[in-house]
Amino acid sequence: MLGCVCGCFLLLPRLLHAGGPWFVDEKGSGVPYTWAGGTIIWYADAGGLGAFSGAEIIDQVKKAFDVWMNAGLHLPGMVKVNTVQVSAVLGGILKEKLTPENLMKHLNKTLIIYDEDGSILTGEGVNPQDVAAVTFLGAKMDPTTLHHLAGVTVLNGLFLQDVDPANPGGSKYARFLATLVHEFGHLFNLDHSALNWENINEIVSDIGAFGKALPTMYPVIVEGGGQETLHVDDVVAISTLYPRADFTSKFCAFAGVLVGSDSLGFQGAHVVARPVKDPMTFAISAVSGNALPQGAADGSYIVRGILPGEKYTLSYGKINPAFVMESSLQPYGDEEGETPRSGFENAPITAGNGKATTVLCNAPGETVMMDTIQLEIPSGGTFQAKNPLVSASTPMAPPATATGGSPGGDPETKAGAKKTFGCTFVLP
Ligand SMILES: [Zn+2]
Numbered sequence: 001m002l003g004c005v006c007g008c009f010l011l012l013p014r015l016l017h018a019g020g021p022w023f024v025d026e027k028g029s030g031v032p033y034t035w036a037g038g039t040i041i042w043y044a045d046a047g048g049l050g051a052f053s054g055a056e057i058i059d060q061v062k063k064a065f066d067v068w069m070n071a072g073l074h075l076p077g078m079v080k081v082n083t084v085q086v087s088a089v090l091g092g093i094l095k096e097k098l099t100p101e102n103l104m105k106h107l108n109k110t111l112i113i114y115d116e117d118g119s120i121l122t123g124e125g126v127n128p129q130d131v132a133a134v135t136f137l138g139a140k141m142d143p144t145t146l147h148h149l150a151g152v153t154v155l156n157g158l159f160l161q162d163v164d165p166a167n168p169g170g171s172k173y174a175r176f177l178a179t180l181v182h183e184f185g186h187l188f189n190l191d192h193s194a195l196n197w198e199n200i201n202e203i204v205s206d207i208g209a210f211g212k213a214l215p216t217m218y219p220v221i222v223e224g225g226g227q228e229t230l231h232v233d234d235v236v237a238i239s240t241l242y243p244r245a246d247f248t249s250k251f252c253a254f255a256g257v258l259v260g261s262d263s264l265g266f267q268g269a270h271v272v273a274r275p276v277k278d279p280m281t282f283a284i285s286a287v288s289g290n291a292l293p294q295g296a297a298d299g300s301y302i303v304r305g306i307l308p309g310e311k312y313t314l315s316y317g318k319i320n321p322a323f324v325m326e327s328s329l330q331p332y333g334d335e336e337g338e339t340p341r342s343g344f345e346n347a348p349i350t351a352g353n354g355k356a357t358t359v360l361c362n363a364p365g366e367t368v369m370m371d372t373i374q375l376e377i378p379s380g381g382t383f384q385a386k387n388p389l390v391s392a393s394t395p396m397a398p399p400a401t402a403t404g405g406s407p408g409g410d411p412e413t414k415a416g417a418k419k420t421f422g423c424t425f426v427l428p
Helices: 008-014 054-069 119-123 171-187 197-205 232-241 245-250 388-392
Strands: 039-044 072-075 079-082 087-093 110-115 133-142 147-156 220-222 252-259 270-275 284-287 300-306 312-317 347-349 367-369 418-420 424-426
Touching (some): 054 087, 119 147, 171 232, 245 300, 270 300
Antiparallel strands (some): 312 347
């Protein structure tokens, strides 16, 4: 993949990206991290949270995992096809309530933490007034097998203070459920989705009309946004990481390459496929080069989950410049002071040497190749793959986002860990 410009379609079978993996092979193989067998074994904190009993929280956590396990896409005629192979298993309930002081000794397990007073979030440098939940991933992973071994989701009790378990129809309750589903997307190694960010004001001001325009993995959970259920974009993202055979055999893909003015692959552009019939609700997004580390000079993308026989338009553009740090999308923006790529304008992606502005696939399983598009700015790519022998024995560099002093003093959550809390709220 190194220096991949226009000839990289030979490598297509290895291109697992599109739909956003969070952690990818740092050595540049193009393979994202996953959980072995698609299975997360998780442990529940002791006690309850807010007005919820322990049993009620566990029930909600299971329901949120179920949303991902049951994900599927609809073929024309509304036939639902299960496209995902993931599972989550409750390994047990901890005997002691997790605190900043005792957290470290439990971090070999995947934990759902009930942070009643926000002290664990505070200890990790997160303001509990800003967020409903945070997921930490990347501290326990195996660079040889590319498997995650453990992760942590912290549920913020302060957010839940006025959520009533007896009122599951309440809007804050729905946002709590949406937050759980969003965080477990991260636990499965999904990145954020920036789909429809250009229309966010329109969507929020008329949420009834655009209620299904925002993916669950959008960095913001919106009042009334229905993000407790998955958008097509979310289903494609999880199916791309953990596909059932039907996902690749019954749906199509659009693939192509963006290059900079220096003719090197342009990484970090937002690519969106929109069905002509319903361009908002059934759109699917990808980020060019997001299967490789930053600077890889890889401008390839592949948008999967495309309906056979359905007309789409494709375009590329910027990612919201506000999506930085914990709200970022790989591979640009999660380091202090770093922003998504900018300096270029949104534009259509054509097919057939500029002839076609709409595209469709005729045969299930087909991958339609789009034109290679050159942007007006340089790619910025300089990536050199690391020597695998060196990197296998070298810890990953701790990113700036995870260096806050923790009362738990846990060096293992810090080294290589990334966190996300992209779950601030748009209030009515
Ligand atoms: Zn998030």
